[in-house]
Amino acid sequence: MRYFLWLFITAFTVALFTGSGYCESGASKPDTGKSPTDIPMLSNTVPQAEKVGQTMMVDKLSNAVGSEYVIGAEDVLDITVWRNPDLSRQVQVRPDGRISMPIIRDVVAVGKTPTRLAEEMTNRLKEYVQNPVVAVTLKEVNSSNIFLLGEVANPGKYPLKSKTTLLQGITIAGGFKETAARNQIVIFRFTDVAPGLKRFTASYDDIVLRSGIADNFELKPGDTLVVPSESMVVFPGR
Numbered sequence: 001m002r003y004f005l006w007l008f009i010t011a012f013t014v015a016l017f018t019g020s021g022y023c024e025s026g027a028s029k030p031d032t033g034k035s036p037t038d039i040p041m042l043s044n045t046v047p048q049a050e051k052v053g054q055t056m057m058v059d060k061l062s063n064a065v066g067s068e069y070v071i072g073a074e075d076v077l078d079i080t081v082w083r084n085p086d087l088s089r090q091v092q093v094r095p096d097g098r099i100s101m102p103i104i105r106d107v108v109a110v111g112k113t114p115t116r117l118a119e120e121m122t123n124r125l126k127e128y129v130q131n132p133v134v135a136v137t138l139k140e141v142n143s144s145n146i147f148l149l150g151e152v153a154n155p156g157k158y159p160l161k162s163k164t165t166l167l168q169g170i171t172i173a174g175g176f177k178e179t180a181a182r183n184q185i186v187i188f189r190f191t192d193v194a195p196g197l198k199r200f201t202a203s204y205d206d207i208v209l210r211s212g213i214a215d216n217f218e219l220k221p222g223d224t225l226v227v228p229s230e231s232m233v234v235f236p237g238r
Contacts, residue, residue: 072143082133151180
């Protein structure tokens with residue numbers, strides 16, 4: 001009886017391990033239905049993650065300013081080279097329109113958008129760095145300014161960081177004083193044609209109350225707005 005019981009247990013054990021695909025001398029793995037090429041390798045996922053990180057960095061930094069902004073003299077730029085802190089710098093554009101960077105030295109920045117400057121620097125760094133990724137962000141706007149004078153709360157020079165209308169410019173300066181002749185606003189603008197300086201006039205009431213929306217034009221770098229006082233405007237229109 002014990003002999004038959006021992007045979008039964010032995011047969012059951014052999015059948016169990018054989019059916020599961022296990023072999024002590026040469027263990028075989030279960031068949032998953034996938035070839036080795038179907039299993040992603042770690043070495044392939046790391047470069048992909050790095051590319052995602054590079055894209056996220058460039059997108060984040062490029063959103064700091066509008067893509068149409070043109071760099072000017074005295075602007076301060078943050079130059080970030082991906083995973084190369086020694087090549088990254090915060091620089092100010094010199095009066096001659098150039099910036100100084102490690103390895104590639106002087107680079108012309110004036111007249112270019114941050115995106116175009118980043119592409120040019122990337123191409124120049126390819127001679128020295130493997131797969132460089134450069135991002136350019138605008139830290140300070142010092143080249144595009146407007147000037148607000150006269151009867152405004154806070155007269156002075158203001159950076160023109162984005163599209164700004166006449167009314168927005170006055171708002172930046174804190175609005176009108178009580179003594180402001182708000183319907184006698186004068187704007188001086190430099191032009192490329194003779195005599196080189198053009199004079200505009202605008203009326204706050206016309207813009208707001210009389211559908212004079214065309215007078216609420218976009219300000220340009222270098223524009224000077226003058227809001228005279230009512231005591232100066234003795235005869236309106238003269």
